[in-house]
Amino acid sequence: MDKKFGSGPFREILRHISYEHLAAGVSGGVVSTLILHPLDLVKIRFQVNEGISVAGVSTPKRPVYRGIGHAFRSIYRSNGFTGLYQGVTPNVWGAGLSWGFYFFFYNTIKVYMQGGDSKTELGPLKHMLAASEAGLLTLILTNPIWVVKTRLCLQYDLPPSKTASQSGTRYNGMVDALIKVYRNEGLRGLYKGFIPGVFGISHGALQFMAYEELKNLYNNHYQRPIDYRLSSLEYLTFAALSKLFAASITYPYQVVRSRQQDQHRTYNGLKDIIAQIYRFEGMRGFYKGSIVYFGHVTPNICIVFLMYEYIVNHKVLNGLFGRIEQKLVDQEKRSRKTSDLIEEPNVIWDS
Structure with missing residues (x-):
């Protein structure tokens, strides 16, 4: 039975699993979120703010922000520094797990496609396929956390009676x-x-495809192997460029997603959300919060990828787990010696 379980495609996939990608992604996601959450909070509030009052359309009472700076000042004035970190707990969990799962699934799938040879080039389509599969698996696991994050970020500083009624x-x-x-x-x-999140998988697919292709083109230009270790500045540059490329194409899905998750507003499905945004706000409505978003994602992706590449390339976790493994081996040796000392008199006595 063990032989059957450990054979075939399943065994091949297990052989390519590397948990350091999971830990590296979690580390990058948590650190970047703790630093940049206030920008994410303001972005979400801009995304859901219709800024309209139309007969027959029930729009909730929300804080009115005249710009990014005014939004930060208003939130700080109303709730202090903690107000800027409203919803940070699910965001830390969501970002940490999302990046961790994404890197874990993506690299497992990518290495499986390469047949275990990291020097094998996959090309843009296979990179996009690996990223899409990783994105779908990650979305299934983390969507509930993103719903909660959005709702906590949109829990405005209103009297309980008003908030409850909305x-x-x-x-x-x-x-x-x-x-x-x-x-x-x-x-x-x-x-x-x-x-909308499923449509958003194209964001990650485009981002990772661009990131991998930029690295490959750069290394090929200098006639180096594709798994050549780059400098931190080079990793940061490719990470930022790939993120901006993907975000500029796919941003509207984030607005639609935030509005569907908004607890203060009710729509009749995705078509209704898209139709109302376009009817009352025009194409600009699909890009609400984009300025804050680009100000958020650029440093965010740089922090995530820098930590990820550092942990993976410098084998940080290998050293940590290696020390733990060595301690376990030493402990087992001591246990065996103790066991031998205890058993030896019994052997003599029995003889």
Whole structure:
């Protein structure tokens, strides 16, 4: 039975798994989120703000921001420094797990496609395929966390009665939000925004395709192997360029996703969201919050990729786990010696 389980494609996939990619992605996601969450908070609030008052359309009462600077000042004035980190807990969990799972799945799939040879070039289409598969698996696992993050970020500083009348509930942290969303809306509530998220997989696919191709072209230009270790500045440059390339093409899906997850507003499906944005706000509506977003994603992706490449290339985790493994081996040796000393008199006595 063990032989069957450990053979075929499943065994091949297991052979290419490297958990350092998971840990490296989690580390980068957590650190970047802790530093840049205030920008993410403001971005979401701009994305859902219709800025209109139309007969027959019920729009919730929201804070009015005259610009990015005014948004930061207003939030800080109302809630202090902690207000700028509203929703940070699910964001840290979501970003950490998303980057961790994404890098883990992506590199497992990529190495499997390469047949274990890191010097094998895959080309743009295979890079996009690997990134798309990794993105879908990651989205399935993390979508509930993103729903909760959006709702906590959109829990405005209003009296409880007003907030309750608009959203029907008030959330007291990440776990409370997960429980209440599931209790009130079921599993569908936890997967709101999933369909726009599926379209958003193209974002990650384009980003990783561009990142890999830029590195390959750069190394080929200097006649170096494609797995050549670059400098930190080179990694940062390619990470930023690939992110800006993908974001400029796919940003509208994020606006649609945020609006579907907004607890203060009800739409009749994705078509209704898209139609209302276009009808009342025009094409500009699909790019609301984009200035804050680009100011957020550029340093964010640089931090994530810098930490990721450093941890993977310098084998940081190999050293850590190597020390742990050595301690376990030493402990096992000591246990065997102790066991031999205890058993030896019994052997003599039995004889």
